[in-house]
Amino acid sequence: MPLLLPRATALFLFPFPFPKFKFPKIPMANSNTLSTAAPRRARLRGVVFDMDGTLTVPVIDFAAMYRAVLGEKEYIRIRAENPSGIDILHHIESWSPEKQQKAYETIADFERQGLDRLQIMPGAAELCGFLDSKNIRRGLITRNVKTAVDLFHERFKLSFTPALGREYRPYKPDPAPLLHICAAWEVEPSEVMMVGDSLKDDVVCGKRAGSFACLLDESGRYDSPEYANFDYKPDFKVSSLTEVQSLLEAHFDLSP
């Protein structure tokens, strides 16, 4: 059962101020069109990863989870209203405590089934090794529970610090967890990149924090026209984690 903190409590527990950082404009690029004419390279001092579908192979059937939580009719209605994806945690927040409790149990069931089949994403371990060799910090933000993060750490012997689960409020796409990590690292958000497979959670969190955002899009689903007018755009897009190292080397100053 996740620890649920009211927003006011979360702010009290983590009371540092969040200054507004200006995001330096850089040209849009992706790993297939690396520009050699890029202006002065930005410094990179940390990378923050999403967990499910980014550091781990996607195993949770989110559509089935949403159906189970919302019911078929509500699912279809909400899906139509939110073509870029359903924010299930946000959606159930306004429900009665009893209904909410049941929804969290259903979500936890799906997440548990996912844990049984957990696999590390190809390229994740190599990328972590590369970041370590450059003394670039590694953090993790997930909307999954902290126990799933603990299991991930334990099973794959990779550690991310800080690693925040959904007990940290407000969660992604709010920039708060990313700003919290930047503050803990004592680095500017503009020196950090958020990497994740969700446009609406990871990219929005990264951009709102004033960081770089890299979208992992294995299947090319975000090439679909329905995402063309989405308010937030990633700075980079890759189809696998193995592309991230060359992207970092081409676009950033990785010196300590």
Ligand SMILES: [Mg+2]
């Ligand atoms: Mg994800």
